[in-house]
Amino acid sequence: AIEKLELKVRVRQLLKEKQAVLVAHYYVDAELQDLAEETGGCVSDSLEMARFGRDHPAKTLVVAGVKFMGETAKILSPEKTILMPDLDATCSLDLGCPADEFAAFCDAHPDRTVVVYANTSAAVKARADWMVTSSIGLDIVAHLHAQGKKILWAPDKHLGGYIQKQTGADMLLWQGSCLVHDEFKGIELDVLKAEHPNAKVLVHPESPAAVVALADVVGSTSQMIHAAKTLDAEEFIVATDNGILHKMQMAAPTKRFIVAPTAGNSATCKSCAHCPWMAMNGLRNLVQVLESGNNEIQVDPVVGQKAKVCIDRMLDFAA
Ligand code: CIZ
Ligand code: SF4
Secondary structure, rough: HHHHHHHHHHHHHHHHOOOOEEEEEEOOOOOOOOHHOOOEEEEHHHHHHHHHHHHHOOOOOEEOHHHHHHHHHHHHHOOOOOEEEOOOOOOHHHHHHOHHHHHHHHHHHHOOEEEEEEEOOOOHHHHHEEEEEEHHHHHHHHHHOOOOOOOEEEEEEHHHHHHHHHHOOOOEOOEEEOOHHHOOOOHHHHHHHHHHHOOOEEEOOOOOHHHHHOOOOOHHHHHHHHHHHHHHOOOOEEEEEEEEEEEEEHHHHOEEEEEEEEOOOOOOOEEEEEEOOOOOOOOHHHHHHHHHOOOOOOOOOHHHHHHHHHHHHHHHHOO
């Protein structure tokens, strides 16, 4: 405990010294989330992290999250130094959608508007017409559908399938998934619901359709936190990374939050409701990168400029 306190003091010192600001995702350790907030940084979803970093005057952004978040920060703020506690922190959606295979897929369907989820590499974004996050994907696809556009969607098949069902758009789906959300199970959730008949169910749309079907609210991380705060219920079952419970509990201290069930045993559940890559962010490696300046995120400027077009399109749409 003393070591943790010392590390936190050191992080505060270093952030000041290096004119750096810490941006953290809802899925990282609670102590990193708190530190980000207490030091004038931010805790949020991937979209807000990028926007906050872009608009902040700091010279250096330290991104406690996963690689695509660091890349997006760099794309929006090429003049800033972007550091990450661990450069190996990636995402199964990003890994499952290599840029060369994705480009071939797009080439095979030139009549489709290419819409990609934020959880992709800079190179994949560079090939896309639009980037979306889970909070705005539905609205953007509905907008494109209303214009008669056919869509090529990547990489998350569950989120794509959900948006397809909601909008009725013609969507060709890349078959990727998030290894955390993919583990939530509809049958077990139904049983848990029966045991907690008054609980409201909050589900992130990266979850399988059988889980989404049981939701009271389907939404992005920020939308789920908002629902936890505003819905008239004392108990909630939550299907997303358990890192989010920290913010939910702060937003609604008297309410009770239960993590939705994953596959029953640890042999089949590699990542029970917690992202192994988000978990690579800690106090110790945070201090190390601030001290050394190592682990800088680089994005090829040409790729970055192309990728920025589809991100800015979303930001303009959202504004
Ligand atoms: O699952 C993720 O990585 C999410 C929800 C990212 C984000 O904040 O959009
Ligand atoms: Fe990727 Fe899933 Fe981890 Fe989010 S929780 S970073 S989608 S693997």
